[in-house]
Amino acid sequence: MTEAPKLKSGRARSGEAGSVRTLERGLSVLSALAELREATLTQxxxxxxxxxxxxxxLLETLRQQGYVEWEERSGLFSVGLRAYQVGAAFSERNSLLSAAGAVMQALVEEVNETANLAVLRGNEAVYVHQVEASQLMRMFTHIGAAAPLHCSGVGKVLTAWLPPAEVRRKVGDGPFPAYTPHSITTLAALTRELNTVRGQDYALDDEERELGVRCLATPVRAASGEVVASLSVSAPTSRFPKKNIPDMLGRVQAASEQISARLGWRG
Known part of the structure; x- marks a missing residue:
């Protein structure tokens, strides 16, 4: 004889309802933040x-789990990397990661150096995808790692097209940390560098973050023309001398334009 299912107590049902309500509120907060991009608690x-x-x-709980980030200097909340990773799991045809994957693989096969894709999150550039080269000595970082905006190729690309006031809010007034003797350490120097990046449509990390490493980064644009990511190739300076910059630039730019076209950009 089949045993009848046991009914849960009113207290248990009440507890479950409370948990569901909390989840609903947490999702509504995350959705609101996604629309606002960056906002204060009141907003x-x-x-x-x-x-x-x-x-x-709710924001504090989401922050502890990596779904929300908080910038102490400005007091602003923004969507965190964990939320981005969850969203990326729902891979649509024209999403950033699916648009970039095959193109980055082809680029790495062409140049035999590691390629990275980064996006702007708060006051850092965060790596969201990578294709490693087969070189014995190769430049790599792990997904989710962050790079400083003032002395990385991807960081400079991701900030170059932002309004000056927003750049200043993200990087501060300086002086900035010097990772090597080549690092940019003042706001004035960074402002000049970002003007150059906009003018030439690419950025170079010329041993600014690590001695002996050169990185070239280009912008990836959405259909609106907004820079939504940066594609970069990094290599030891012994394999990537300055004389090779024009050739590497052409290859990386072609790849970033392919990714942008897959996102709907027609520039």
């Missing part, structure tokens, strides 16, 4: 239709 609470105290508790 997120207003957008989500919740009290400031409830919104803060």
């Amino acid at each position: 997120v609470a207003k957008k989500a239709g919740l009290s400031a105290s409830t919104t803060y508790r």
Whole structure:
């Protein structure tokens, strides 16, 4: 004789309902933040239709899990890398990662150097995809690692097209950390460098973050023309001398333009 299913107590059902309600509120906060891009606690609470105290508790929980980031200097919240990774799992045809994967693989097979794709998250450039080369000595970083904006190729590309006030808010007034003797350490020097990056449509990390390593980065654009990512190739200076920059630039730019075209850019 089949045993009848046991009914859960009212207290258990109440607890489950409370958990579901909390989850719903947490998702509404994350959705509000995604629309706002970067916002204060008050702005997120207003957008989500919740009290400031409830919104803060939810944001703090999401921050601890990596779904939200908080920039102490500005007091602004933004969507975190973990949320990006979850979203990336739902890979649509024209999403950034699916648009970039095959193109990056072809680029690495062509130049035999490691290629990386980075996006802007808060005040850092975060690597979201990588294709390694077969070289014995190869330049690589792990997915989710961050690079400073002032002395990395991807960081300079991702900030070059931002309004000056936003650049200053993200990097501060300086002086910036000097990773090598070649690192940019002042806001004035960085401003000049970003002007150059915009003018030439690429950035070079010429041993600025690590001695003996050169990195060339180009912008990836969405259909609107907005720079949404940066594609880069890094190599030891012994394999990537300055005389090879024009040739490497042509190859990396062609790849970034292919990715951009897959995202709908027609520039």
